[in-house]
Amino acid sequence: MSTIDSAEVVRLAGLARIDLTEDEVTRLAGELDVIVQAVATVSEVAGPGVPATSHPIPLTNVFRDDVPGETLDRDEVLSQAPEAEDGKFAVPQILGEDA
Amino acid sequence: MSDLTRLTAAELATALTAGEVSSVEVTQAHLDRIAAVDGDVHAFLNVDAEGALGEAAAVDAARAAGEKLHPLAGVPVAVKDVVVTKGQVTTAGSKILEGWVPPYDATLVTRLRQARMPILGKTNMDEFAMGSSTEHSAYGPTRNPWDLDRIPGGSGGGSAAAVAAYEAPLAIGTDTGGSIRQPAAVTGTVGVKPTYGSVSRYGLIALASSLDQAGPCTRTVLDAGLLHDVIGGHDPRDSTSLPEPAPSYADAARQGAAGDLQGLRVGVVNELGGEGYDPGVRDAFQKALDTMVAAGADVVEVSCPSFSAALAAYYLILPSEASSNLAKFDGMRYGLRVEPSEGPVTAERVMAATRGAGFGDEVKRRIILGTYALSAGYYDAYYGSAQKVRTLIQRDFAAAFEQADVLVSPTTPTTAFPLGSKLEDPLAMYLNDVATIPANLAGVPGLSLPSGLSDDGLPAGIQILAPARQDARLYAVGAALEALLLQQWGGPLLAHAPELAVAR
Numbered sequence: 010m011s012t013i014d015s016a017e018v019v020r021l022a023g024l025a026r027i028d029l030t031e032d033e034v035t036r037l038a039g040e041l042d043v044i045v046q047a048v049a050t051v052s053e054v055a056g057p058g059v060p061a062t063s064h065p066i067p068l069t070n071v072f073r074d075d076v077p078g079e080t081l082d083r084d085e086v087l088s089q090a091p092e093a094e095d096g097k098f099a100v101p102q103i104l105g106e107d108a
Numbered sequence: 109m110s111d112l113t114r115l116t117a118a119e120l121a122t123a124l125t126a127g128e129v130s131s132v133e134v135t136q137a138h139l140d141r142i143a144a145v146d147g148d149v150h151a152f153l154n155v156d157a158e159g160a161l162g163e164a165a166a167v168d169a170a171r172a173a174g175e176k177l178h179p180l181a182g183v184p185v186a187v188k189d190v191v192v193t194k195g196q197v198t199t200a201g202s203k204i205l206e207g208w209v210p211p212y213d214a215t216l217v218t219r220l221r222q223a224r225m226p227i228l229g230k231t232n233m234d235e236f237a238m239g240s241s242t243e244h245s246a247y248g249p250t251r252n253p254w255d256l257d258r259i260p261g262g263s264g265g266g267s268a269a270a271v272a273a274y275e276a277p278l279a280i281g282t283d284t285g286g287s288i289r290q291p292a293a294v295t296g297t298v299g300v301k302p303t304y305g306s307v308s309r310y311g312l313i314a315l316a317s318s319l320d321q322a323g324p325c326t327r328t329v330l331d332a333g334l335l336h337d338v339i340g341g342h343d344p345r346d347s348t349s350l351p352e353p354a355p356s357y358a359d360a361a362r363q364g365a366a367g368d369l370q371g372l373r374v375g376v377v378n379e380l381g382g383e384g385y386d387p388g389v390r391d392a393f394q395k396a397l398d399t400m401v402a403a404g405a406d407v408v409e410v411s412c413p414s415f416s417a418a419l420a421a422y423y424l425i426l427p428s429e430a431s432s433n434l435a436k437f438d439g440m441r442y443g444l445r446v447e448p449s450e451g452p453v454t455a456e457r458v459m460a461a462t463r464g465a466g467f468g469d470e471v472k473r474r475i476i477l478g479t480y481a482l483s484a485g486y487y488d489a490y491y492g493s494a495q496k497v498r499t500l501i502q503r504d505f506a507a508a509f510e511q512a513d514v515l516v517s518p519t520t521p522t523t524a525f526p527l528g529s530k531l532e533d534p535l536a537m538y539l540n541d542v543a544t545i546p547a548n549l550a551g552v553p554g555l556s557l558p559s560g561l562s563d564d565g566l567p568a569g570i571q572i573l574a575p576a577r578q579d580a581r582l583y584a585v586g587a588a589l590e591a592l593l594l595q596q597w598g599g600p601l602l603a604h605a606p607e608l609a610v611a612r
Contacts, residue, residue, distance in 0.1 A: 013480065017480075024483065040473060044477060045477070048420040048423050048490070048494075050420050051417055051493040051494050054414065055500055059499050059500060061498070065304045065498075065551025066305050082211060085211040086441075089209055091440070092445070098440060100455055104454065105452060
């Protein structure tokens with residue numbers, strides 16, 4: 010099994026879109042390495058013949074009648090947004106400089 | 109009438125129906141209790157006195173007008189802050205949702221409102237339900253009413269402490285790996301994690317969608333059954349909600365309270381209760397088990413060998429699902445938005461800055477662990493393997509329930525530990541849930557009730573597990589054991605808790 014060092018934490022934090030301080034990176038690298046070693050034992054427990062379970066209770070697809078329901082009130086929703094404009098969410102520019 | 113906050117929900121319901129007290133009196137008594145002790149306990153993140161008293165007055169008026177009311181109408185309830193409440197701030201214990209007012213109600217909240225139960229407020233919890241002590245709340249920990257220097261369990265420490273400190277007769281919790289049962293055990297109260305799908309997840313801020321389940325936190329098994337009856341049942345808004353009708357859990361508890369366990373096969377799980385469990389916790393468990401035997405139960409030892417891998421599987425499945433569920437906190441539609449201190453202000457960089465500032469240590473830890481487990485090259489070894497372990501655990505349960513009607517174990521390995529003592533060691537913190545996690549992985553229901561005092565004078569819990577959809581069996585057996593133990597003790601275990609200092 011691989012280990013989690015600081016460079017790996019920085020890579021993962023980038024994937025997860027979380028800014029971390031240098032202190033956080035160092036601390037997480039140590040902690041996650043211990044945790045990953047502990048949980049890595051799962052790969053030794055089940056053989057290839059065991060099917061995976063994604064859900065505790067077996068599921069079948071659920072359909073409902075196609076009838077209009079109630080929706081959330083737009084103004085109520087937007088009142089809780091960090092920024093709104095003209096009845097819409099206002100967001101920062103979505104493309105970077107190099108795009 | 110004597111102190112209304114010491115009555116059970118069932119007693120309050122009877123008194124309200126008989127017109128001996130008003131809902132305003134009952135609700136005000138609990139608000140007064142909150143004002144008196146919650147400065148120390150910190151079970152609540154916010155209290156809605158106006159809303160609760162308004163509903164109470166409306167119930168009293170409806171009763172006076174002769175309207176037919178739900179049996180629990182007018183009985184107040186507290187709700188864990190991971191459950192959304194329209195018009196009432198909901199944070200899930202996180203800074204990233206500070207001040208957020210949801211525009212809708214969770215289905216279980218709709219059902220509380222339909223039963224006309226005044227909602228006292230929202231209870232404290234580990235951030236996004238990640239933790240076993242409430243110390244990961246962004247708003248400070250809850251304290252255990254038995255000893256204010258100790259943890260109340262988690263993640264639902266607020267709900268358990270609220271009922272243990274008589275601040276609410278009933279509370280709602282959620283249980284992903286033990287967050288209802290473990291706090292119940294360490295506060296001397298009762299908690300039930302229903303069968304997966306018994307209670308709608310619509311409006312629960314999701315942690316791990318294949319594990320999360322809401323349920324009751326109370327002081328008695330009957331009260332838990334009464335509350336489960338209100339919030340359970342099919343909901344078309346949750347595709348994992350069980351469609352079949354459920355029996356009354358309160359009825360099951362009432363029938364069980366006769367205390368007859370003749371012919372009940374009780375399976376003691378070998379893997380839950382040996383090494384790593386405090387001797388005092390084991391003794392209390394053994395005495396409870398002996399009590400069941402004296403009432404006619406037959407004990408069988410069962411082995412669930414795959415349970416030893418449950419903790420590892422859980423700490424791969426939960427972070428994986430959480431890393432996906434929490435991706436919605438992007439600073440765009442609700443909650444916090446933080447702009448990066450330097451460089452271009454793009455959506456992606458705002459998202460990273462927001463999450464860096466808004467998430468606490470444990471949330472960051474688990475999201476990054478989940479991102480790792482799901483990332484290219486590791487998926488099969490980690491997430492895939494963990495899902496196979498889940499199959500093995502389900503097979504263990506199936507085999508065990510061939511031999512036994514219910515399974516039992518101590519709910520937790522230890523009693524409440526001092527605040528701060530496990531914060532620096534995440535792995536030690538995770539071990540608190542070792543006995544409760546298998547039920548979540550398999551979807552089966554579990555109930556914790558007090559088993560007695562450990563040698564340190566703090567409460568311990570016994571966990572009862574039943575097959576999926578057999579929640580009624582938990583209430584029947586739990587109520588029987590509770591009645592027998594109360595006879596032995598001469599009253600509830602909670603009577604041994606020290607009286608809290610009352611603020612004036």
